[in-house]
Amino acid sequence: DIQMTQSPASLSASLEEIVTITCQASQDIGNYLSWYQQKPGKSPQLLIHSATSLADGVPSRFSGSRSGTQYSLKINRLQVEDTGIYYCLQHYSAPDTFGAGTKLELK
């Protein structure tokens, strides 16, 4: 199985700050990587697909990038509504595997 190592596990940041979350894949997964935000009691919501493409309706302060087998989610100018848990997910080969999650809080 492909392992997705996500960091940091938790993060506290200030309003308007730039936040970066990373996922390291244990092998090449190409661009078969997506990012999700989950609020308490809610389903995960798609933010980024194909590693770098913004999902419909997602604010442009979110962006995704890739460098080899390392993937990053960047949030520019953090807003109150961006708190929650973020997960990466690889779809390159079954079983699809999630990162362990990053809990993002406001400082």
Added chain:
Amino acid sequence: QVQLKESGPGLVQPSETLSLTCTVSGFSLTSYSVSWVRQPSGKGPEWMGRMWYDGDTAYNSALKSRLSISRDTSKNQVFLKMNSLQTDDTGTYYCTRDHLDTEAAFDYWGQGVMVTVSS
């Protein structure tokens, strides 16, 4: 619009079988695949398996011996059956629309159904 809704019993006895239904609307099961994902409380999600658009299935090897996924395209439903449930199978179960060909993502999720395994 695209919608997925999970349904099934909230409480299952240990060693018994869980049966869940995902009813979809706004898209065809012969055009998109559907996955089942579960999430224990306070933990990360786990992909369980997939009903491909062509009727094929794929399973997480960790669950494969206990899991079966099927569908009824005429009713727009995908089914999950998992046997020999234990307490660590407790959690929220989601179905997702898989948009893997051009987007590599689960672009829509159901609201989830909470399943508790307890006697």
